[in-house]
Amino acid sequence: MATELLQIDPPELRFVFEVRKQSSSLVQLGNKTDHYIAFKVKTTSPKKYCVRPNMGIIKPNDKCDFTVTMQAQRDAPPDMQCKDKFLIQSTVAPFGATEDDITYNMFAKDSGRLIEEKKLRVVLISSSSSPVLLPVNGDMKHDPSNEIDVHKDRVLSGVEKIPPRTISEEVKGLEPIKDTKEDRADEDVVPIQTENMGDMKAAKDDVQLNSDNESEELKSKFGIMDSKLREVTVTITKLKEERRKNTEEKTLLKKELELLKREIARKRTQGGFPFLFVCMVALISMAVGYYRHP
The missing domain is CATH 2.60.40.10 (Immunoglobulins)
Incomplete structure (x- = not known):
């Protein structure tokens, strides 16, 4: 492209x-x-x-x-x-x-x-910093003399004029460029390791930048996985608790059913002949005896 x-x-x-x-x-x-x-x-x-x-x-x-x-x-x-x-x-x-x-x-x-x-x-x-600034080492530095001149021009003509600076004023305070390798290292996509300390520091900053961002992404992924694992653990615990309750209820129902069966069997064995049947047999016996022995 x-x-x-x-x-x-x-x-x-x-x-x-x-x-x-x-x-x-x-x-x-x-x-x-x-x-x-x-x-x-x-x-x-x-x-x-x-x-x-x-x-x-x-x-x-x-x-x-x-x-x-x-x-x-x-x-x-x-x-x-x-x-x-x-x-x-x-x-x-x-x-x-x-x-x-x-x-x-x-x-x-x-x-x-x-x-x-x-x-x-x-x-x-x-x-x-004041509105009138001069670049010094990439920063802005206040110049009182220029501010006075600008103020005078503004009062006299009504238009703000910036006084021209000489070459010595522009160059003053600027450090000479020792080596252009550091500038080229900033423009390269991949920093190149050289004997220059500035290049080594730039490469170290890039490595630190990549490692910090990768560690942050890994931490966020681990945090998401940990939260999901906790949700799964809570769900499994709830299911185990429900299963335990169902098992207890089933065991209790079986015991009650067994007791009910035993109670029914016990009543059947202890009941004997019905009372009405005994009364009828007694009346018939009395009638038969009366006819045989008037």
């Missing part, structure tokens, strides 16, 4: 950082193809961020948003530099697919499917 599957806006995650406060960043994914695209979001620090939703389906020529929330942090990182990264995986899904159709095998690299991966770095912005 010549064109990329997803268009990501913005290309990096920006968080307004305040100590002990949460911060959120919105990312929009655009599907520019004529196919259904499935996506999945991973991060190197799953305990630090919350992604909603972390996977989904985007219809052809449609868009989808997901929100990344950074949990409240106790301390600010040194120089407001953050090494956390996010990985967005995307692949072509069957036509008419839904979120329920997304499986782990869809994003497996050994499945033979086209898996597109894009990395997003995290940029922290201080909440106390």
Whole structure:
């Protein structure tokens, strides 16, 4: 496929950082193809961020948003530099697919499917920054002199003008690039292990990202299996209890029936001749005796 599957806006995650406060960043994914695209979001620090939703389906020529929330942090990182990264995986899904159709095998690299991966770095912005900012090491730094000049221009002409900066001002504060291998490692789909410490750390972050997500999926599957096993155990226990009660009731009925049979037999043996029959025999005997001996 010549064109990329997803268009990501913005290309990096920006968080307004305040100590002990949460911060959120919105990312929009655009599907520019004529196919259904499935996506999945991973991060190197799953305990630090919350992604909603972390996977989904985007219809052809449609868009989808997901929100990344950074949990409240106790301390600010040194120089407001953050090494956390996010990985967005995307692949072509069957036509008419839904979120329920997304499986782990869809994003497996050994499945033979086209898996597109894009990395997003995290940029922290201080909440106390002024509107006039200068980039320093990828962050925004306050410049009081520029703010005064801008204020003067705004008062005189009524239009905000940004004073031009010289080359020395733009270059000031920027560190020289020592090696371009680290940049190439960030663009590669599979990190290559080299002697450069930055490349080794990037590879370690990717391995940690994959292992954390796989462990989370295994934990969720084990939790579902454990709940189902508990339901089956409870059902079996109930069936055994019902069977035991039925057996007891059946035994009790058999005993009552046996007692009833014995009672009927005992009454038959103890009953003898009926009283009326005895009376009739006595009357007949008296009559016969009277006729023989008047």
